[in-house]
Amino acid sequence: MSSEPIERRVSYLGDRLRGSRCQICGKEYFEIRDYCGKCGRKSFGKMDESDLFFEKGKLEVSTLINEPTNKFIKLGNFVYGIVSFHDGKIRVPGRLTDRMIKDNDTVDLSTFEEREVVPRFRRRYSVSASDVIPTISLTFTFADEYYPHQEYKKVKPSKDYDAPGIVGYGVYSSRFRIKEGNLERAVPFIDEDSITAAVEAGKLALIHSSIDTTLVGKIYVGSESNPYAVKPIASKVAQVLKLGEEDEDVQGIDAIDTEFACKAASSMFKDAASLVNYPESGVNHAMVIGTDNSQAAPRNSPGGELDLFVGYGAAAFIFGKQDVIAEIEGWYSCTSDTPDFWRRDGESFPSHGGRFTGDPAYFKHVRKASSKIMEKLNLKPCDVTYFVAHQPNMQFPIRIAKELGFKEEQYQPSLQVAKFGNTYSGCSPVGLAAILDIAKPNERILITSYGSGAGSDAYSLITTNQLLDKRSRQKLTVKYQAENPFLEYVDYTTYRRLKLGM
Amino acid sequence: MSMQNRPAIVAAGRTKFGEHYEKEPEKLIEEAWLKASAEANLERKDIQACYISDYFLPITNKLGLEEGWLSELTELHVPMEVTRSFGSALSNACNAIRAGSYDTILVGGIEKMTDRWDKIRDDLMLLEDPWSYYAGCTPEANHELMLRAYIKKHNIKNENLHKLETALAQISVKNHLHATKNTCAQYQRKITVEQVLNARKEARKPLGLYDFAPITDGAAVLILTSEQKAKKLTDKPIHILGFASATDYLTYPEREDMTHFLVTETAMQKALKTAQTSLQDIQLLELYDQSTVMELISMEDLGFCKRGTAWKTIHENCENYKGYYQIEGKQLFTNMNGGLKADGNPLGATGGAQIYEIFKQLRGEAGERQAKADSELKHGCVLELEGFGTKGYVYILGRD
Numbered sequence: 092m093s094s095e096p097i098e099r100r101v102s103y104l105g106d107r108l109r110g111s112r113c114q115i116c117g118k119e120y121f122e123i124r125d126y127c128g129k130c131g132r133k134s135f136g137k138m139d140e141s142d143l144f145f146e147k148g149k150l151e152v153s154t155l156i157n158e159p160t161n162k163f164i165k166l167g168n169f170v171y172g173i174v175s176f177h178d179g180k181i182r183v184p185g186r187l188t189d190r191m192i193k194d195n196d197t198v199d200l201s202t203f204e205e206r207e208v209v210p211r212f213r214r215r216y217s218v219s220a221s222d223v224i225p226t227i228s229l230t231f232t233f234a235d236e237y238y239p240h241q242e243y244k245k246v247k248p249s250k251d252y253d254a255p256g257i258v259g260y261g262v263y264s265s266r267f268r269i270k271e272g273n274l275e276r277a278v279p280f281i282d283e284d285s286i287t288a289a290v291e292a293g294k295l296a297l298i299h300s301s302i303d304t305t306l307v308g309k310i311y312v313g314s315e316s317n318p319y320a321v322k323p324i325a326s327k328v329a330q331v332l333k334l335g336e337e338d339e340d341v342q343g344i345d346a347i348d349t350e351f352a353c354k355a356a357s358s359m360f361k362d363a364a365s366l367v368n369y370p371e372s373g374v375n376h377a378m379v380i381g382t383d384n385s386q387a388a389p390r391n392s393p394g395g396e397l398d399l400f401v402g403y404g405a406a407a408f409i410f411g412k413q414d415v416i417a418e419i420e421g422w423y424s425c426t427s428d429t430p431d432f433w434r435r436d437g438e439s440f441p442s443h444g445g446r447f448t449g450d451p452a453y454f455k456h457v458r459k460a461s462s463k464i465m466e467k468l469n470l471k472p473c474d475v476t477y478f479v480a481h482q483p484n485m486q487f488p489i490r491i492a493k494e495l496g497f498k499e500e501q502y503q504p505s506l507q508v509a510k511f512g513n514t515y516s517g518c519s520p521v522g523l524a525a526i527l528d529i530a531k532p533n534e535r536i537l538i539t540s541y542g543s544g545a546g547s548d549a550y551s552l553i554t555t556n557q558l559l560d561k562r563s564r565q566k567l568t569v570k571y572q573a574e575n576p577f578l579e580y581v582d583y584t585t586y587r588r589l590k591l592g593m
Numbered sequence: 594m595s596m597q598n599r600p601a602i603v604a605a606g607r608t609k610f611g612e613h614y615e616k617e618p619e620k621l622i623e624e625a626w627l628k629a630s631a632e633a634n635l636e637r638k639d640i641q642a643c644y645i646s647d648y649f650l651p652i653t654n655k656l657g658l659e660e661g662w663l664s665e666l667t668e669l670h671v672p673m674e675v676t677r678s679f680g681s682a683l684s685n686a687c688n689a690i691r692a693g694s695y696d697t698i699l700v701g702g703i704e705k706m707t708d709r710w711d712k713i714r715d716d717l718m719l720l721e722d723p724w725s726y727y728a729g730c731t732p733e734a735n736h737e738l739m740l741r742a743y744i745k746k747h748n749i750k751n752e753n754l755h756k757l758e759t760a761l762a763q764i765s766v767k768n769h770l771h772a773t774k775n776t777c778a779q780y781q782r783k784i785t786v787e788q789v790l791n792a793r794k795e796a797r798k799p800l801g802l803y804d805f806a807p808i809t810d811g812a813a814v815l816i817l818t819s820e821q822k823a824k825k826l827t828d829k830p831i832h833i834l835g836f837a838s839a840t841d842y843l844t845y846p847e848r849e850d851m852t853h854f855l856v857t858e859t860a861m862q863k864a865l866k867t868a869q870t871s872l873q874d875i876q877l878l879e880l881y882d883q884s885t886v887m888e889l890i891s892m893e894d895l896g897f898c899k900r901g902t903a904w905k906t907i908h909e910n911c912e913n914y915k916g917y918y919q920i921e922g923k924q925l926f927t928n929m930n931g932g933l934k935a936d937g938n939p940l941g942a943t944g945g946a947q948i949y950e951i952f953k954q955l956r957g958e959a960g961e962r963q964a965k966a967d968s969e970l971k972h973g974c975v976l977e978l979e980g981f982g983t984k985g986y987v988y989i990l991g992r993d
Contacts, residue, residue, distance in 0.1 A: 101723075101727065105724075105727060120847075121724075121844075121847065151742070151851075152738045152741040152742045152745065152851070153738070153741070154734050154737040154738055154741065154798070154799075155797065155798060156729060156730075156731055156734060157796070157797060157798070158731065158733075158796075159729065159731060160714050160715040160718055160726070160729075160731055161711075161712060161714070161715050162715060163729050166729070169729060171728065171729045171730055171731075171734050172738065173738060173742075173845075173846040173851065174846075181847075182846040182847055182851075183724070183728075183846055183847075184722075184724055184725040184727075184728040184729075184730055184844070184845075184846045185728050186728045186729035197797075198797075200741070204741075204745075215727055216727070216729075225727075227727055227728070229724070229727060229728040230728070
């Protein structure tokens with residue numbers, strides 16, 4: 092049993108690592124304080140808000156936890172320690188995450204201490220299935236490993252555009268992979284889920300775009316693996332990333348979750364773009380995130396075929412009309428009620444229509460949307476530099492790309508399914524991000540998503556000069572995450588356990 | 594300024610510490626009370642107030658208001674107050690005596706931890722420091738972090754590090770040795786340095802099973818009176834010459850210095866001042882060795898050893914242990930009851946057992962484990978902590 096008000100307060104402070112700093116003496120606190128303990132009454136109204144969410148800390152001392160308290164048992168062995176920020180002015184307790192320590196492993200803690208760490212937003216500990224999921228950012232990873240520290244700097248926009256487009260993006264996937272044959276798939280760590288991935292992707296998109304978070308007026312999060320049947324992921328993202336103007340403890344932003352199998356996020360690109368393009372909306376920026384800890388029944392059980400392809404990850408895109416990196420040239424969406432893949436309420440894993448998922452479902456809708464947009468914009472395949480299709484496996488996107496007349500150099504760079512698996516709502520968006528990572532200015536990108544149930548959204552995007560200006564701000568590119576030397580490979584049993592989470 | 598109206602302890606009682614799964618919590622405190630009241634030849638009606646401590650009995654034993662439960666047990670309807678530590682209960686009782694509010698008070702402590710064995714580490718950690726708990730801390734982890742911070746700060750390496758590790762083991766060995774003569778102790782058996790070291794190896798940690806105090810059930814009771822009243826009840830009252838407490842942040846990482854407890858240092862300085870005694874006067878010492886690290890650090894915080902050196906003193910003394918520490922030519926009898934490590938650590942009652950020990954030792958009633966001092970025993974000191982150094986209580990006891 093948990094207490095929701097306590098949960099609200101702990102996660103409000105702990106997710107963002109909110110603190111205060113005294114203007115008079117400079118003392119810092121990990122909590123929101125109205126006055127400084129040292130300076131007393133005279134410091135009332137002189138406490139600056141601060142938070143450590145985008146900062147890096149230093150692990151001062153640490154110890155191995157191999158007999159955790161009950162709520163941490165599912166984490167197995169882990170390293171716990173004390174992390175300091177701002178040259179030791181503020182210290183917090185912290186757990187090192189993304190590290191699997193077997194019972195017989197020797198852990199040389201002296202190699203951990205004094206190293207820089209980055210706060211990570213994760214699940215806090217295990218609770219029962221009916222409880223609110225506790226989260227926290229008192230979890231850290233080393234800055235010199237998989238996830239480098241990146242500064243989030245607000246940059247004043249320098250250029251206005253007539254058409255709305257993408258102003259920044261971020262892709263997040265975990266450090267863990269399962270490799271079977273030629274297919275590598277991302278596996279969440281045990282304290283990760285679709286909520287934590289959404290926050291991570293959003294954080295990386297903010298770093299990349301350098302926009303002022305208070306100017307984000309809408310957030311859409313598309314997912315089919317929200318650990319809650321009722322309760323949005325978008326509200327968590329808005330609060331942790333402090334999107335919109337914060338008033339008391341409420342964010343001035345509209346936040347909504349969307350669901351349409353794998354096109355839950357891509358469908359909202361046009362809504363986000365339209366919203367920022369509508370002057371009366373007052374929305375400068377809108378963020379769209381596709382996130383999934385893609386679900387699949389265990390192999391050799393009904394629906395278990397999906398277990399060969401499911402991945403983990405999220406992609407976030409910020410739309411706006413200033414400092415755009417890719418303008419939206421046009422779109423086309425289509426829908427039919429095709430039951431090729433579904434999950435009934437209360438069921439843990441989705442079912443699918445086997446052979447039916449191909450021709451009457453995926454191919455029909457991707458073909459329709461792609462050809463319609465090309466027709467609408469009067470495009471031939473040679474007018475398109477890159478083609479991105481939804482990629483539930485390696486075969487489908489290649490077959491449809493060829494059928495539409497695209498050459499290998501046009502579709503191959505977007506194919507990421509062999510590196511991350513099918514990240515469901517994040518799937519075609521990850522493909523798009525991979526292209527934006529490498530594209531040059533004034534290139535045309537055609538992206539066609541697919542969501543079972545069924546429908547497709549096709550977009551044509553034209554990259555701008557500013558694409559190159561912003562590129563250096565993001566170290567965590569798709570390629571970086573796909574080919575990182577710190578990736579850790581797990582076996583099938585571990586993969587199933589990690590996917591299930593805490 | 595020395596204390597006016599010195600409170601006096603006229604009797605003390607305690608249960609055996611350990612697992613008492615067959616007993617209701619009230620049976621334990623009843624047992625301690627009966628022993629103490631028999632010693633002072635008091636009746637229930639003589640008690641004017643009760644100060645009782647338990648750290649989290651309502652959580653571990655699903656109890657209601659402890660005061661009501663005690664009233665039912667004793668048929669007393671006098672003022673009763675509940676605190677979390679024995680040191681705190683005793684402070685309140687001492688202040689009441691000094692204010693002249695009462696002249697006979699029952700001060701008791703009780704804990705029954707084994708009834709909640711499976712969940713107790715979560716409870717302990719959550720109460721000790723919620724933010725650390727949320728980040729994955731365990732009741733043992735902070736001790737290990739403190740040790741690592743201490744080693745780093747004082748740059749202890751190689752041979753010295755080995756000596757420090759041995760000294761910590763020797764603390765545990767010494768406490769177990771003392772407990773062999775304490776029939777109330779939870780563990781009345783000797784252990785060896787090898788056993789302590791092996792347990793660490795097995796745990797793959799700097800501290801192992803034998804470095805930590807156990808989970809314990811038990812109760813302890815004192816009868817505290819005014820100086821005047823004490824004269825009527827006993828010819829050997831033990832006076833509380835000075836006492837003080839101090840507090841610090843709940844969240845250990847947020848404190849200025851992670852290598853010691855500010856509360857111990859602060860409380861000791863104040864207590865010595867009010868008692869008008871000096872460190873050199875202290876012959877008996879009961880430390881709060883929730884872990885061997887805590888005992889080591891406390892030796893420095895109280896002022897018996899300089900910062901960063903307690904391990905040397907302990908190591909030198911324990912290589913050929915004589916039953917006490919020899920510090921600057923003076924004997925210091927430390928944790929004669931076996932400490933929390935071997936006597937047991939029933940949180941709310943632990944401080945009671947510490948005071949009980951000094952009371953018995955100063956009266957020369959400690960039986961087999963009576964300290965064999967070169968000079969007459971006159972002063973003893975007790976350190977009790979709450980949380981992980983969040984609160985500290987120091988008592989200086991003496992007899993005329």
